[in-house]
Amino acid sequence: MRFVHTADWQLGMTRRFLGAGRVGQAVGEAQARFAQARLDAVAALGRVAADEGAAFVVVCGDVFESNLVGPDVVGRACEALRSFTVPVLLLPGNHDPADASLVMRRADFTRRCPPHVTVLDTPGVHEVAPGIEVVAAPWATKRPLSDLVGDRLRALEPAPEGVVRVLAGHGAVDVLSPDEQNPAVIRTAECRAALADGRVHYVALGDRHSTWQLHGEPRIAYSGAPEVTSHEETDPGNVLVVDVGADGAASVRPVRVGRWTFAREHAVVDTDDDLAALDARLDALDAPERTALRLAVEGTVTLRQRARLDEVTEAHAPVFAALEVDTTAVATRPDDADVEALGLTGFAAEAARELADAARDAADPAALDALALLHRLAVAR
Ligand SMILES: [Mn+2]
Numbered sequence: 591m592r593f594v595h596t597a598d599w600q601l602g603m604t605r606r607f608l609g610a611g612r613v614g615q616a617v618g619e620a621q622a623r624f625a626q627a628r629l630d631a632v633a634a635l636g637r638v639a640a641d642e643g644a645a646f647v648v649v650c651g652d653v654f655e656s657n658l659v660g661p662d663v664v665g666r667a668c669e670a671l672r673s674f675t676v677p678v679l680l681l682p683g684n685h686d687p688a689d690a691s692l693v694m695r696r697a698d699f700t701r702r703c704p705p706h707v708t709v710l711d712t713p714g715v716h717e718v719a720p721g722i723e724v725v726a727a728p729w730a731t732k733r734p735l736s737d738l739v740g741d742r743l744r745a746l747e748p749a750p751e752g753v754v755r756v757l758a759g760h761g762a763v764d765v766l767s768p769d770e771q772n773p774a775v776i777r778t779a780e781c782r783a784a785l786a787d788g789r790v791h792y793v794a795l796g797d798r799h800s801t802w803q804l805h806g807e808p809r810i811a812y813s814g815a816p817e818v819t820s821h822e823e824t825d826p827g828n829v830l831v832v833d834v835g836a837d838g839a840a841s842v843r844p845v846r847v848g849r850w851t852f853a854r855e856h857a858v859v860d861t862d863d864d865l866a867a868l869d870a871r872l873d874a875l876d877a878p879e880r881t882a883l884r885l886a887v888e889g890t891v892t893l894r895q896r897a898r899l900d901e902v903t904e905a906h907a908p909v910f911a912a913l914e915v916d917t918t919a920v921a922t923r924p925d926d927a928d929v930e931a932l933g934l935t936g937f938a939a940e941a942a943r944e945l946a947d948a949a950r951d952a953a954d955p956a957a958l959d960a961l962a963l964l965h966r967l968a969v970a971r
Contacts (some may be wrong), residue, residue, distance in 0.1 A: 591645055591721075591722060591754045591833070591834055591835065592642060592643060592644050592645060592831065592832065592833045593639075593644050593645050593646050593647065593648060593756065593832055594635060594638060594639045594642070594644045594646075594647040594648070594829050594830070594831055594832070595648055595650070595792075595794040595811065595813045595829065595830040595831075595832050595842075596635055596647060596648070596649050596650070596813045596816055596829040596830070597649055597650035597651055597652065597681075597683070597760070597794075597795070597796025597797070597812065597813050597814070597815070598650075598651070598652045598683075598796050598797070598798075598799050598813075598814070598815040598816075598819070599628060599631075599632060599649060599652065599653050599654070599667075599815070599816060600628065600652055600654070600655045600685065600815060600819055601628055601629070601632075601653060601654050601655060601659065601663055601666075601667050602625075602654055602655040602656060602659035602660070602663040603624075603625075603628065603655040603819060604621060604625075604655075605621065605624060605819075605882070605912075607882060607912045607914055608620040608621040608624050608882065608911060608912050620882075620911040620912060623879075623880075623911070624850065624911065625663075627817055627848075627849060627850050627880070628816075628817045629666055629667070629670050630817075630849070631816040631817040631827075631847045631848050631849070632667070632670040632671075632816065633670050633673050634816075634847040635647065635816055635829045635845075635847045636670070636671075636673050636674040636675070636676075636678075637673075638829060638831065638845050638847060639674065639675070639676050640674075640675045640676065642831050642845075644676055644831065645676065645677075645718065645719060645722055646676055646677040646678070646679060646718045646719075646722070646724075647674065647676060647677070647678045647679070648678075648679045648681070648724055648756065648758050648794055649678065649679065649680050649681060649796070650681050650683070650758050650759065650760050650794050650795055650796030650797075650813065651681045651682060651683020651684065651685075651686070651728075651729065651759075651760030651761075651796035651797060652683040652684065652685040652686060652760070652796060652797070653667070653680050653681075653682075653683070653686055653694070654667070654685065654686045654693050654694075655685055655686075656685055656686065656693075657685075657686050657687070657689070657691040657692055657693045658691070658693075659693060661698045664693060664696065664698045664699050664702070665698065665702055667699075668699065668702035668703050668704070669702070671703065671704055671707050672704045674704075674706060674707075676706070677706050677707075677708065677718055677719075678706060678707045678708070679707075679708050679710050679716070679718070679724055679726075679758065680694055680707060680708070680709050680710060681710045681726060681727075681728050681758045681759075681760060681796070682694065682709075682710070682711055682728040682729050682730075682760075683728075683729055683760040683761075683796055683797065684729050684732055684760065684761070684797070687728075687729040687730060687731055687732055688711040688712075688728050688729065688730050689730060689731055689732075692709075692711060694709040694711065695709070695711065710724070710726035710728055710758060711728055712726070712728070713726055713727055713728060713738070713741075713742060714726060714742070714745075715746075715755075721752055721753050721754060722753070722754055722756075723749070723753055723754070723755045723756070724755075724756050724757075724758055725742050725743075725746065725755060725756070725757045725758065725790060726742075726758050727739045727741070727742045727757065727758065727759040727760070728760075729760055729761075733774075734761075734773075734774040735773050735774070736773055736774065737761075737773070737774060737775060737776055737777050737780070738759060738760075738761065738774065738776075739757065739759035739761070739776045739777075739780070739781065739793070739795075740776065740777050740780040740781075742757065742759070743757065743780055743781065743783075743784040743789060743790065744780070746784065746789040746790070747789065748787055748788040748789050749788055749789065749790070749791070749836065751836075752836060753836065754791050754834055754835065754836050755789070755790045755791055755792075756790065756791065756792045756793075756794055756832075756834070757781075757784070757790045757792070757793045757794065758794050759776060759793065759794070759795050759796070760795065760796040760797050761774055761775070761776050761795075761797050762774075762775055762776065762797055762798070763775070763776045763777075763778050763781075763795070763804070763810075764776065764777050764778055764779075765778055765804070766798065766802075776795070778804055778807075778810060781793045781804075781810050782807060782810070785807070785809055785810070785838070788836070788838075791809065791834045791835070791836060791838065791840070792809045792811075792832060792834045792840060793809060793810045793811070794811065794813070794830075794832075795810070795811065795812045795813075796812065796813070797812065798812040798814065799814055799815040799818075799819050799820065799823045799826050800812070800814045800823045800824045800825045800826055801813060801814035801825045801826070801828045801830070801844050802814065802825075803842065808840055808841075808842045809834070809840045809842075811830060811832075811842055813828065813829055813830045814826050814827070814828050815827070815848075816828070816829055816847045816848055817847075817848040817849070817850055818848055818850050818851065818852045819852075820852060821852045821853075821854055821882070821884055823852070825844075826848060827846055827847065827848025827849075827850075828844040828845060828846055828847065828848070829844070829845055829847055830842050830843065830844055830845075831843045831844075831845055849877075849880055850880045850881070850882070850911070851877070851880065851881045851882070852881075852882045852884075853875075853881055853882070853883050853884070854883075854884045854885075854886070855871075855883060855884070855885050855886070856885075856886045856887075856888075857871070857885065857886070857887050857888075857889075858887075858888055858889050859887055859888070859889040859891060859895070859899060859920065860889040860890055860891065861895075862895065862898075864889065865895060865898050865899060865902060868887075868899075868902060869902045869905075869906075872885075872902070872903075872906040873906075878906070878909045878910045878911070879909060879910070879911060880911060881910055881911055882910070882911045882912035882913075882914075883910055883912065883913050883914070884914045884916070885903070885913065885914065885915045885916065886916045886919065887899065887915060887916065887917050887919065887920050888919035888920060889919075889920055889921070890920075890921045890922075890923055891920060891921075891922055891923070892922070892923065892924060892925045892927070892928050893922060893924045893925075893928040893931075893961060893962060893965050894927070894928055894931060894965075896920070896922045896962070897965065897966075897969070899917070899920070903915045921953075922949070922958055922962070923949070923950045924945075924946040924949050924950055924958070924961055925946075925950075926946075928946060928961070928965065929942050929943050929946050931965070931968065932964055932965065932968045933968060934964075942961065942964060945957045945958075945960050945961045945964075946961060949961055
């Protein structure tokens with residue numbers, strides 16, 4: 591039996607660093623494209639399910655970023671779900687728990703939601719098709735007081751002959767969560783025991799946005815988010831195509847559907863060559879319009895090189911979805927050529943030279959600021 595395991599669509603998510611807008615650019619333009627990318631990833635995974643001959647798609651929680659998402663987000667989600675040709679099961683997670691405000695029970699959702707979609711808002715066994723069952727462990731509140739997956743597993747008998755059973759859960763597993771005080775942590779030993787005695791044949795999890803499998807047990811896995819959500823993720827952008835049998839055989843294959851990248855880069859800049867190399871490196875990055883880059887720069891530069899560094903990053907910024915540059919580790923040390931570049935004579939030249947000495951030798955920030963201002967004025971002139 592083959593199905594698609596996914597989770598953490600987080601539809602309606604916004605990202606502050608995409609929303610700032612820039613001079614000459616529509617405010618939130620990257621944000622709008624990011625929202626569309628999440629929907630595109632959903633449509634793409636629907637095509638994966640069709641192409642792979644999957645029996646169903648299970649979404650293990652956090653379909654929506656929040657139960658408070660707007661009707662535009664809900665309407666577009668329903669439109670994306672209409673494109674699916676196989677049954678889709680939506681599990682409420684910690685972002686969209688099955689409380690009184692559950693977005694998937696709202697009229698704007700139920701009115702547009704296509705009939706092949708089932709909301710797993712009540713815990714227990716759900717028959718997808720003859721011989722195929724999904725055991726739902728939905729979140730009912732934002733703060734569950736027990737291991738919801740373990741609770742469901744303990745309530746099960748071994749699956750009947752010929753029935754393949756998939757558990758759908760959401761939350762942190764014990765081997766990844768160091769928080770021993772959290773009563774809701776999912777105990778992997780209980781999952782292993784349920785796999786061993788045939789109560790379930792696969793444990794499909796959501797919550798972790800990076801693709802992950804339990805070491806030595808591919809049948810306990812997080813699919814990760816189908817489109818990146820944060821710079822902290824190691825392997826987002828996938829869905830899992832899972833083959834499982836009642837005999838315990840399993841194959842789990844990640845398929846990439848996400849197209850965005852949230853990247854971190856580091857650059858050391860001490861010379862003009864380093865600046866040219868950084869410029870070339872930013873030029874060579876693939877698909878900058880779908881890349882949110884956090885660039886950390888370190889090094890020691892002259893005033894002219896510091897100005898050049900700003901020019902380089904500012905020239906690239908408009909083509910990136912976001913380009914955040916951290917220059918706190920860049921030290922500026924004016925040299926004699928910086929002073930000569932000001933084109934000053936007499937007392938003014940003398941004063942500039944004293945500022946340069948103070949900035950370089952005493953690392954005086956006020957002197958450096960004053961000199962940088964002179965430099966900008968000289969360039970403007
Ligand atoms: Mn999530």
